[in-house]
Amino acid sequence: xxxxQVVRLHYEELFxxxxxxxxxxxxxxxxxxxxxGGGSSGSGGGMRLASSWRxxxxxxxxxxxxxxxxxxxxxxxxxxxxxxRLGALxxxxxxxxxxxxxxxxxxxxxxxxxxxxxxxxxxDNVTRWFGVVFVTLxxxxxxxxxxxxxxxxxxxxxxxxxxxxxxxxxxxGHWLLVMVLFHYYKATTTSPGHPPKEKKDIPSVSICKKCxxxxxxxxxxxxxxxxxxxxxxxHCPWLNNCVGHFNHRYFFCFCMYMTLGCMYxxxxxxxxxxxxxxxxxxxxxxxxxxxxxxETMVHKSVVxxxxxxxxxxxxxxxxxxWHAILIxxxxxxxxxxxxxxxxxxxxxxxxxxxxxYHFGVINNWRMLFGVEMTxxxxxxxxxxxxxxxxxxxxxxxCTFNKRDLMAI
Numbered sequence: 001x002x003x004x005q006v007v008r009l010h011y012e013e014l015f016x017x018x019x020x021x022x023x024x025x026x027x028x029x030x031x032x033x034x035x036x037g038g039g040s041s042g043s044g045g046g047m048r049l050a051s052s053w054r055x056x057x058x059x060x061x062x063x064x065x066x067x068x069x070x071x072x073x074x075x076x077x078x079x080x081x082x083x084x085r086l087g088a089l090x091x092x093x094x095x096x097x098x099x100x101x102x103x104x105x106x107x108x109x110x111x112x113x114x115x116x117x118x119x120x121x122x123x124d125n126v127t128r129w130f131g132v133v134f135v136t137l138x139x140x141x142x143x144x145x146x147x148x149x150x151x152x153x154x155x156x157x158x159x160x161x162x163x164x165x166x167x168x169x170x171x172x173g174h175w176l177l178v179m180v181l182f183h184y185y186k187a188t189t190t191s192p193g194h195p196p197k198e199k200k201d202i203p204s205v206s207i208c209k210k211c212x213x214x215x216x217x218x219x220x221x222x223x224x225x226x227x228x229x230x231x232x233x234x235h236c237p238w239l240n241n242c243v244g245h246f247n248h249r250y251f252f253c254f255c256m257y258m259t260l261g262c263m264y265x266x267x268x269x270x271x272x273x274x275x276x277x278x279x280x281x282x283x284x285x286x287x288x289x290x291x292x293x294x295e296t297m298v299h300k301s302v303v304x305x306x307x308x309x310x311x312x313x314x315x316x317x318x319x320x321x322w323h324a325i326l327i328x329x330x331x332x333x334x335x336x337x338x339x340x341x342x343x344x345x346x347x348x349x350x351x352x353x354x355x356x357y358h359f360g361v362i363n364n365w366r367m368l369f370g371v372e373m374t375x376x377x378x379x380x381x382x383x384x385x386x387x388x389x390x391x392x393x394x395x396x397x398c399t400f401n402k403r404d405l406m407a408i
Contacts, residue, residue: 120223127224131240135188138238145265145308146177148301153269169268176261182384183254184239192244193230193393195219202394216394218245218357220334230393233323233332245393249368252327253381255320262313266306273306327368330358356398 157169195213196202204214208221208228215221220232222242230245243251276299282289283296291299326336335357343353358364365371369381370390380387 127235127237131224131237134237135240138184141308142180145305148305149173149265152298152301153272153305156272173261173264176257176264178384179257180254180261183250183257186386187236187243187247187250187254188239188241190241190247190250192232192242192248193246195228195230195394217396218332218335219393231332232334234334245391246389248332249370249389252320252323252368255316255323259313259317259320262309262316265309266313269302269306269309272302276300276302327364328361330355330364354399357396359397359399 154169158166161169195204195208195211195216197211197213200214202214203216205217206215207213208215208219210221210223210226211228213228215228216230218231219228221228222232222235224235225242229242231248233243233248233251235242236251239251241247279289279291279295279299280303283291323333326332329336331339335355339353339355346353359367367390369376370387371377371380379385
């Protein structure tokens, strides 16, 4: 009997820890009461606990009410004390609710984050594994398009197009290919930048509640990478990496050149797509046309490439345009949300919000691409370049005065 008692207590302790993780306050209270009651019950009580789940529930409720001084022990009934005990329970409940907001840093958002923490944990871990799947998918789709272009499309271009168009397609197509591959590799392998873990005297605007380290301006915590990121824009599953200060340029260039490459393939293969689609439609005629297996595969491959590149051009083109607007305004995706909320709040007070990191459209693009002279537009933008990013991600130049208000 002593062995079963030890096993039962061990199981209840595990249940208590699981309840704590899920932030179930009521469940924690019930398990605490069970732990307390289980220690005082004898062997007969243990047999009764194992006999009926109804006895479990009634015993837990009785002990919980006794803990809250609502259910007196037998032989101590007092009618006049019930009102005082109800008041004490109500005060204790209000104290529990107020304990969820024990200082000025806690609000309703913090409460919701605590409640949904298990959901966030599942999403973060699933997304982390999905990143590997998405990167593999990008490599496979891009490789399939290259195989179809080299085996099916390029021979048609070489055999039917004039010389100047052949030179154009070979030079322009391979330039786009080199730019896409270079920037995708750099975007996935370059660290976005993280604050130092040591407690150093660095300029900071707050303390990260999860990393417990100083957080410089424009730095935000990524729950998927579980670390703070300099000038964080978002976590991109297609890169399996965060987009931050040191790889923002590579991410945007990849999106831009991939969009241009998909548009190029879609426009170049349009006539081939029409012919291939008509040929596929003719498969169902009676009698069917006499196409060889190779011709049939070419038709289906051309249709696949055109549909894929056209879809990616539309979807990725919209994303590229959105990020181009943000870069022109000197914002990231996270700062866009923060600045809009701050602008609305100040507008109600009759004030105007000024983005301290907006230096003008041209200067914003110069800072992103690292352009310091005119020739850099060619060598650092139109050609592959691994030049370092301007700034260290900790100290930022600002355009505000002492009287301006800024969001961090």
